[in-house]
Amino acid sequence: MARMPVQFRLNGSDRAVFVEPAETLLGTIRRGLGDFAPKFGCGQGTCGVCTVLVDGEPRLGCLTLSVTCEGRSIETASGLADGPTLHPLQVAFMEHFAAQCGFCTPGMLMAAKALLDRNPDPTRVEVVEAIAGNICRCTGYEPIINAILAAAQQRGARRA
């Protein structure tokens, strides 16, 4: 089948790429556009390591067709830092030892960003719900939950 043109914003930059009709957003971001932050895990939407934001909403890159992203804005963990300045979530993940092997981290960060963008002051239960679709093998989740709560608190303190 003929390849199809798609244009979207990836971390603030306009990108245009030709994709196979059945190509996933994850494949396009990684192989087509060379952004390797979102990872390929299960490939069937159960592990969450491919989580990216599409117009601010968390989406599983492995189950999203690239052709459905025409004109949309995509965010990955590569776009979190502003030059040398890390995003508050990245700082909090470091300070709370929320990564061990790091494979789940890009997905966790994006799930957490989606949460904090729409709910700047989440409860612990809301944090747990926000990352419920993301599997972590190493940390036991506790440090990740604590990091997200701390990032929310720090953002709140900056606004005040």
Next chain:
Amino acid sequence: MARHQGRGMASINYPIGMNLGGDPSQALVHANPDGKFTVALSAIDLGQGMKQVSRQIAAETLGVPIEDVYVDTADSDTGPHDMGSFASRGTHRVGNAVIVAAKEARGVLLEAAAEELEVNADDLVTDGKGNIHVRGAASKSITVKAASQAAQFKQGKTIAGRGIFLIPLSNVSPETGEMSPVTAYAHACLVVDLEVCDETGDVKVNKMTSAYELGRALNPKMVEQQLVGGAWMGMSHALYETPEPYYPNPEHGGRDYNEYLMPGPGDIAPHDITVLERPAPDGPFGGKGPGEMCANPVLPAVANAIFNAIGVRIDTLPITPEKILRALKAQGGARPQVRRA
């Protein structure tokens, strides 16, 4: 239907490393032209903290700032031989090898500095901030960088060190089976509080309380990180992870992440951890390492807590709701055991 509370305890004695062919690890340390050091290992770090701990050990032994040490791991083509990062052996075996290598490199570094300062190398000390000076005379000094450059560009010395650590193989007595498999043991005790539903067989872990004795905690935050994550994995082994149900035949087993369960962020329990530090005589700076022991005590403690709650002994893992319901049926209902406050 009732939910029964139960408490279970387990203590473990955990051997660090293996009794196989000496269980060796090697390390190579060398100085670069900028006065910084590279530690080459074949041990790997996929989240256990091998790199960080090796870096701390190398910096401490060399007497240089930790920022000036780079650890290059996991290239078995170019690195020195290592058995690997498993069996809770990394900190103990690799750390000891790094100390040996770093000591040799430090010796050459001080010799190079001595030649530049025209003093005896035995009189030199490092300040840990990148300087070498005569003991008691801080003004008679040279930077590590200048000494490294003098060695490489003037004196023709390689500031380098080789390290290996191995445990002599302990032979098994043919009469009794007795042997001394390792030289360092870590210890732990863990208490689990949980509840069991006698209608659904569901187990909910409410709290874990533990004490771990693991030699000196070389990096306390990373030890805590390992213990928190490891206990979660123990809970997962005890109650969740399985390709079952697989009867009447294995074709009914789980095939993917959808059917292979692990506790999610909503299933975790508060875990109160106490770390006891009893430095090991043959450990690097007294360290043994947390390692696999993080997960081990959780399994028997969960099984004991379930017995305490409903009076059934489940002796295969994981303890799924189905096994609990079958055992309850065989026993004729829950028989909660005595609870002590």
